[in-house]
Amino acid sequence: MKILIISQWYDPEPTFKGQLFAEELVRRGHDVQVLTGFPNYPTGTLYPGWTMRVYQREVVRGVRILRVPLFPSHDSSARNRVLNYASFALSAAVGALFLPRPDVAYVYHPPATAALPALVLALVKDVPFVYDVQDLWPDSLEATGMVSDHRVLRAVAWGMRRLYAAATRVVVLSPGMRTLLGRRGTPEGKTDVIYNWAYESDLGTRRDSTGVAVATRPAELPHAFTVTFAGNLGSAQGLDVVLDAAEILRDDPGVAFVIVGTGLEEARLKQSAVDRGLEGVIFLPRRPVTEIGPILDASDALLVHLVDEPLFQVTIPSKTQAYLLTGRPVLMGVAGDASELVEKAGAGLTFPPGNAGALADRVRRLRTMSPEARAEFGTRGRLFYDETMSLRSGAAAFERTFERARPLRPWRLAVKRGADAAGSAAALAVLALPIAGLAVAASRALGTPVLFRQERPGRHGEPFEMVKFRTMNDARGPDGDLLPDGERLTRFGSFLRSTSLDELPSLVNVLRGDMSFVGPRPLLMRYTRWFTAAERHRLDVRPGVTGLAQVSGRNTTPWDDRLALDVDYVRGLSLRRDLRLLVATLARVTRRSGVVVDAESIMQNLDDARRDREARS
Structure with missing residues (x-):
């Protein structure tokens, strides 16, 4: 089958349906073409060594890639974000016309504008497309503060309903998201739930006979019971809860919180930790996926947290998969589908989002457990990942979805x-x-x-x-x-x-x-x-x-x-x-x-x- 992957974000940018996905499809015998932009996410500046061109063709381990120009930006400016999204959509829509006709197109969302090339291909070349929804618009636009004008939000909601209707199949990352889209008019029978996976090759680690990671502790980590959060430091992550929990545990020098990453909230969080004298909170710079593995492996627990918004109740943050793959206990502070998944997997403990007291309590509970009991959390999480969330199982599910969409031109x-x-x-x-x-x-x-x-x-x-x-x-x-x-x-x-x-x-x-x-x-x-x-x-x-x-x-x-x-x-x-x-x-x-x-x-x-x-x- 000839498959076209349309994604504004692609390797070397951090993305969940990038080169690993494309290579797995090639391994399964498919002809894969990628249509993407020049790497600038999440910093908003073009990566070192890259030059913006009218187009650039590459072949990476059997995957053909066409890069088209865009306006690089990823700051808090709504104007710049619109230019970023719109520039890729327009240049990719033109670029798509010069590619051989695929049997099916795959669109990675966000942003929703990335669907424009697929809509053009549907109109001009009769190509069915699969729309992979990673977050809900306009919900996420409003929750993150990017858009506050209700007239704009209503217009986006109308456009999304039209887009879901135009898609041949819709893929979502959680059962709750499928139910929510169903209430908004997208038939549940048109929607497939396919969990995201992690960067397996980059996060692979040495493991003992039970599958638990055996790690050498990086020098950057403190010699204490370490709870690590790794990822974007934005308003949606609500990481003040970590500082509040650290303050509750201030008198326990045996506990440390490590925050790895960058984002719009980074400077404020660092300053708040200094102002409050929280020596048990350590900030480390963002690591590429290839370098984050040792930190995750050596941590005693891994934290996921999002603010308590209705949108996030049907979201499974992508770091969840990486944490399960790593085989460490998970502390899940996201209501809804994400907490239910961790409980179903038996991979850790959950707590209400924004509740610092509950987070501090779960940290104490984990710390007082025997090493064997904590290791059992990690083992169960790793097994659940292998069976239901791995690249292998996810690619097989997408393959079935593509086959289902293919005849529906x-x-x-x-x-x-x-x-x-x-x-x-x-x-x-x-x-x-x-x-x-x-x-x-x-x-x-x-x-x-x-x-x-x-x-x-x-x-x-x-x-x-x-x-x-x-x-x-x-x-x-x-x-x-x-x-x-x-x-x-x-x-x-x-x-x-x-x-x-x-x-x-x-x-x-x-x-x-x-x-x-x-x-x-x-x-x-x-x-x-x-x-x-x-x-x-x-x-x-x-x-x-x-x-x-x-x-x-x-x-x-x-x-x-x-x-x-x-x-x-x-x-x-x-x-x-x-x-x-x-x-x-x-x-x-x-x-x-x-x-x-x-x-x-x-x-x-x-x-x-x-x-x-x-x-x-």
């Missing part, structure tokens, strides 16, 4: 939807009188209402109300319950089913965009939870009035085969195939081939069949 879907709308409108106009006649006949044979309405899963599993002509009466047994379908199916209803005339009202669903003429049949809502991961691909397109499974046997095809045919249809989606299936459907309906008017008489419901299989296994 934007223009192909747009033309398909246009044909559905035009065709259904024309069919309803031509068939208006026959449909009205059938409605009258159904009313006389079955009474009112003449339409059968039922909630079914549409695209991405989102429910819609499907309409058909009624084919069964409401006969009930002595206990008051409806009789089985076969006993309620009327002679007139059997005629409607065998001729597929009961489907005519579904033309309204096609016109509204709930359904397509061709696609996987919309099954019952309760069946969805029984789909395998592969079978869920059938939900990536609108359900159809007819489909490959119906042409291949209608109701006589076993469930496994029927769902496999649905997935095959999605993976081989094409307009030419749709036309062939429509012609084949008309031929089968005319011959009444493969008709079973009472499907339950010859096969189990999907949920019953899968439940029985699960019980047998």
Whole structure:
């Protein structure tokens, strides 16, 4: 597969989906191209040895990289940040047009503006794209103080909804983020949760037989129980809690807090520590990933903290993965998904964000534990990382997402939807009188209402109300319950089913965009939870009035085969195939081939069949 990675940040800048990710995809047999800018993050100045050019091509360990110019900046100025984001978006959008067409594009967010090249490729070259959301806009813009004008924030929120809708698939880094996007209108069935990973090759360390790091203590670290925070020193990190906890523990010379990094809050925090006489707080300059490993390995506990904002409850700070990989106990001061992850992994202790007393208490608890108990935290964290958050497992998950997005080409879907709308409108106009006649006949044979309405899963599993002509009466047994379908199916209803005339009202669903003429049949809502991961691909397109499974046997095809045919249809989606299936459907309906008017008489419901299989296994 040809994969284009679009990211404003890329190696040698610190980023989580950079060269390691690209190399892993190459190792898996994919052709990978990267579109990025010239390195300037996080300092906002061009890295030493680099010169801004119109473009620069590189090949690094099998990965082809195209760098395009941008305005380097990363200070607190909103104007400069906008120029930084906009300049990359525009130059990358132009650069993307000169690259070979990929099968799928991958966009790393933030910033949201990095999606512009993918939108251009979707429009000009019909390229589907996967949008990887690392933080939520406008939430993070407001939380970090970058934007405070509510009119601007509302405009950004509107733009993000449009962007999520345009993306073929959306990837988020936590379950809570998927739920939040779902409440904002992005179907959860369109969104995949894929955890970030750490810089494994750079953070690799010597380990004992249990997997715990064996480290030589760097001279910069104090000879005390050391709690280390490493990363950006900004307002979102809320690191005053560290100074407050150090003040609570002032009388305990056996505890030290080490803060490694740089950022907008660095000078103020340092001055505050001096003013308060906190000798147990030590600041070290920012380290590249290749040099931070020994400090993390030699620390007794590793601290993660963010201020108590709703946004951060659905965030898993990227340093979490590095800490788990290192195999040291984690002190997690982030509410929501991040704390739940640490507790699930059994990798350390959690505390409420901003609560210095709770942080001081957790430090005391860790310090009084035996070395073996602390080592057990690290071992469990490392094991959890290897199984669920490693580069290997994450790249495999992205590979599945890319494969899922690949056939869903934007223009192909747009033309398909246009044909559905035009065709259904024309069919309803031509068939208006026959449909009205059938409605009258159904009313006389079955009474009112003449339409059968039922909630079914549409695209991405989102429910819609499907309409058909009624084919069964409401006969009930002595206990008051409806009789089985076969006993309620009327002679007139059997005629409607065998001729597929009961489907005519579904033309309204096609016109509204709930359904397509061709696609996987919309099954019952309760069946969805029984789909395998592969079978869920059938939900990536609108359900159809007819489909490959119906042409291949209608109701006589076993469930496994029927769902496999649905997935095959999605993976081989094409307009030419749709036309062939429509012609084949008309031929089968005319011959009444493969008709079973009472499907339950010859096969189990999907949920019953899968439940029985699960019980047998």
